[in-house]
Amino acid sequence: MSLPLLEANRLEKSFAGVRALRGVSMSLKPAEVLAVIGENGAGKSTLMKILAGVQSADSGELKVDGAARAFRSVGEALSHGVALIHQELNLAETLDVGANIFLGREPRRFGLIDERKIRSEARRYLDQVGLSIDPTTPLNALPIGQQQLVEIAKALSVNARVLIMDEPTSSLSGHEAQSLLKLIDTLRSRGVGIVYISHRLAEVEAIADRVEVLRDGENAGALQKGEICHAKMVSLMVGRELSQFYPHQTLAPGAAILDVQELRTATHPKHRNSLTVHAGEIVGIAGLVGAGRTELLEAIFGVNPPVGGTVLVQGFPLNTRSPQAVIKAGVALVPEDRKHSGLVLEMSVRENISLATLARDQRLGFLNREREQSLCQEMTSAMNIKTPSADQPVQFLSGGNQQKVVIGKWLAAAPRVLLLDEPTRGIDIGAKQEIYRLMDELASRGVGILFVSSELEEIIGMADRALVMHEGRIRGELKRAELSEESIMNLATGGDASHGSSIVQTASPFSL
């Protein structure tokens, strides 16, 4: 038995108002993939930050190669070969990809930064993560999924012996996630120890050698290779079985509530996309990262005004240059990137939940504080948001609970059309099911829902109908009965609609 690479014993960590870790222990051997799973707020990210020197534990011990250590900085952890890929992206957005990969460790020549070496080395690591972009591309020109891959390339470049990945696949498409899993396999065979956090249990099943489950800041149990299965993981995580995961019942759709006609987004101005969502209908949009799904939703919502086309809500044209007008017409958008577009991190849970409805609830311009308070209470309990108080700044909530705050903010607006961009990103399995229930309930009340997801399973489970996008345009439409991983992937990768046996040739509104 080889000595553990990394060992943590009885770690304790408290934050203002919260006790995040209550004596957690874990160990990691070389050439092992350890999956750490648990509900939102269980303490996974906190544990990882301590292992990687981002935060220090209040008490407990940390051993590397059997010797006790206490990392006081990320640099110290790195020098012992421990690298962390954060749950939230930590990149310098204005620098280019190569500079990001080597930030703080720039190769030098005669004392100056060796740009040539950066470029060639960066390209090597980008290849490993399957990203074929030029290292001189500015980071903020990349969609969030690709930024995530750059973050992974950056972690590879330090040649870590222990690589910790905190929800690396949450913003990747199924295809990209697959190649990441392959990469992990390669790293494992090279002897690297990997800690892998994910709410996607299928991935965990596929890749993990061992599973460590956390619940409320404590070890809730572990599963060895042979025991790892979906049901066991779920019951250890939430302490109960989950029945019927996708609750959605297709209803007879009502009248068309959202009608998008020949919309052209600024990113893909050549393509005209049309779609219709009926009252009570859940329509999924599938596609690879970068297929233009987010752009489509943002164009409808008016934050990235379209360059052409019209959008009708209940038959009335929307002013797609003004998010205010769009919101007033009863449309809400839960954006993909919660840190930048969804939340004001320093503001409290209450202030974030009410932000989009202040104008509606105002009294002659004055805040309606009682309403704000009651709305916040309603949403925290409806969404089961774990927070010590309504006044807690959202930056101190766990990733999944932050996501629930964004959804709560828009539910508070009681929309007629709900646009969701990767709504369950980073959300634990119990909460996911809550969100699916919520979507189903809203649909049954006549709300039209259009949701983008990179999880095929979610599209198949929840959508009455799915549109598949490829390089900026809707390639085709699949009815609920026709939904399968193959049929979606075929369209998503640009395959011809007529090749899939069960795929209908799309009719005229979906311009091909």
Next chain:
Amino acid sequence: MKKILGILALLIVVCILTACLSSSFLSAYNIENVLRRSALFGILSIGVAFVIITGGIDLSLGSVVCLVGCALPWLLTVQHWPLSLAIPTVAALSIGIGLAHGLLVTKLRIQPFIVTLCGLLLYRGIARGFTRDQTVGFGNEFKPLRTLATGKIPFLPGFDIPAPLIFLVVVAIVAAIFLNRTIYGRYLLALGRNPQAATYSGIRTERMTILAYVISSGLAGLGGALFVLDVNSAQPVDFGNFYELYAIAAAVLGGCSLRGGEGAIVGVLIGAALMQVLRNTITLVTEKNNVEFAIIGAVILVGVIADELTRRIAYRRRTAQALRQTITSEA
């Protein structure tokens, strides 16, 4: 609230020290004087606080003070305009300046520092131009108008309240209500932190930002008018010189973060008072003010450091408390 307590303590300490070092500090005359100066600077500081809350900066307000401070007596005594025309003109001028700043910052996306730095040079230049660098003043005229700034309201025997304080109180109350009780104040705080999230929540961030610049320049205009009414004449070369720095320092001492999204009116008022008390202390105690800037600079630095330290200690205390609470609740 914590932030305000720290700076309030600093103000009290400085007052007590000065009172010990100089007997004239607590004289009714001196107190009235310090109050008058604090009130005038308080109005400017509240204005710039709004811009700072949006994450911007307004370097031009000293020059706006100069422009309005010169234009008002110039229009009245040199051009012989009627009061009913001169007052709206200077008001429109200062609001127009704010509007221009706001539009440049939001629509053309020029950085606030640059826009208002150019304003700083421009408006003083204009004032020096139309006055031909000559001092302009009211002389012996416009006595009733000047009481707006020089007037006193009897309060205690031997102690009167200076009139500008009334202006300040009104401005401060309106500003505090606006910032804390209206949706627009909340919008400003939100967009100062994260303009993108504010846009995605349906907030018209550009309009709100423009409004902040209008408030800043508008209050600078009001301040400029009161300043010149108070001292009777204005020299375009140095009238209002460095006032933007006093105002920004007051706002920052009072808890506004230059990163945006943070600030409280009460804090800004205390910050403005602290700046004026310090200047007063220096004059009274050293009888010369060539070290004024050095001392003020040092005090601001101490204030900001103390603030950061108290925040860290408070955070640590809250953490320890949370730990104790969970342990006892589980036991």
